[in-house]
Amino acid sequence: MVLTDAFDWLTCRADQTIHAVVTDPPYALVEYSPEQLEKRRNGNGGVWRIPPAFDGCRRSPLPRFTVLSEAHKGCMREFFARLAQELERVLTPGGHVFIATNPLVSYLVYEPFIAAGFEPRGEVVRLVQTLRGGDRPKNAEDEFRTVTVMPRSCWEPWGLFRKPCEGRVMDNLRKWGTGGLRRVSEDKPFKDVIRSGVARGKEREIAPHPSLKPQQFMRQIVSASLPLGQGVILDPFMGSGATIAAASACGLKSIGLEVNREYYEMAVRAVPQLVRLECS
Numbered sequence: 001m002v003l004t005d006a007f008d009w010l011t012c013r014a015d016q017t018i019h020a021v022v023t024d025p026p027y028a029l030v031e032y033s034p035e036q037l038e039k040r041r042n043g044n045g046g047v048w049r050i051p052p053a054f055d056g057c058r059r060s061p062l063p064r065f066t067v068l069s070e071a072h073k074g075c076m077r078e079f080f081a082r083l084a085q086e087l088e089r090v091l092t093p094g095g096h097v098f099i100a101t102n103p104l105v106s107y108l109v110y111e112p113f114i115a116a117g118f119e120p121r122g123e124v125v126r127l128v129q130t131l132r133g134g135d136r137p138k139n140a141e142d143e144f145r146t147v148t149v150m151p152r153s154c155w156e157p158w159g160l161f162r163k164p165c166e167g168r169v170m171d172n173l174r175k176w177g178t179g180g181l182r183r184v185s186e187d188k189p190f191k192d193v194i195r196s197g198v199a200r201g202k203e204r205e206i207a208p209h210p211s212l213k214p215q216q217f218m219r220q221i222v223s224a225s226l227p228l229g230q231g232v233i234l235d236p237f238m239g240s241g242a243t244i245a246a247a248s249a250c251g252l253k254s255i256g257l258e259v260n261r262e263y264y265e266m267a268v269r270a271v272p273q274l275v276r277l278e279c280s
């Protein structure tokens, strides 16, 4: 785990030395800025929306992507274009990228990855109740009781990309150990729909990051990302280290980068404890 800006680190990394990327990047690009994190702490708006109480449970704030301006969207495209170019260089041929996104902004990620030379390999659907959408029109809830402004989101897309192989998949697997995805077992292929709860309880106590991903889901993704179980997985935006813990729990090598000192230190404390958690 390294306390660094991902782009500074990537610029210095040698070509073709990473075998897979599994990451949950910042989205609004502003949501992890000091001002927005302060607004989140104070519970007063900004890009962090406080969701309504649901089934009597208080939920954590969610980043609100409907407030993004055209200028922000342009910045996101540039951010992901730069990321895709760097990842394309450091990945081995046949290396896969799993990148968490959401249905409102996924197109701003996918286009730059394809433009950088990656092959689109579909999406992994994480079935999860996110509490995004599903509300009646604001301040006119009683007038429009039968209306929902946006669908209540029940899934999270993870973009799946591959750097083109050198020759056939079998040639690439022999030379680089990459090009395919690891099966769940000999008779079960990796599937692109995965049922997943939100991270809660013990995991949240160990790693109270606003975007913590659950180990049960992350272990399935990291395991799929290295078809022969060999090589190095990179998470350039590791937050509290969910990818790194999942890789370690699966006996895989990984590198995690984080720019925020508080989250980096959280990851250093959390990863050994997350690794020890049992997941069904």
Ligand SMILES: C[S@@+](CC[C@H](N)C(=O)[O-])C[C@H]1O[C@@H](n2cnc3c(N)ncnc32)[C@H](O)[C@@H]1O
Binding pocket: 004, 005, 006, 007, 024, 025, 026, 032, 209, 211, 212, 213, 236, 237, 238, 239, 240, 241, 242, 243, 257, 258, 259, 260, 263
């Ligand atoms: C969505 S969160 C990832 C959370 C992670 N999935 C977890 O389970 O803890 C994105 C993380 O990227 C970090 N980040 C933002 N810009 C970065 C950069 N340029 N380099 C490295 N980390 C960055 C943020 O501080 C934040 O912790």
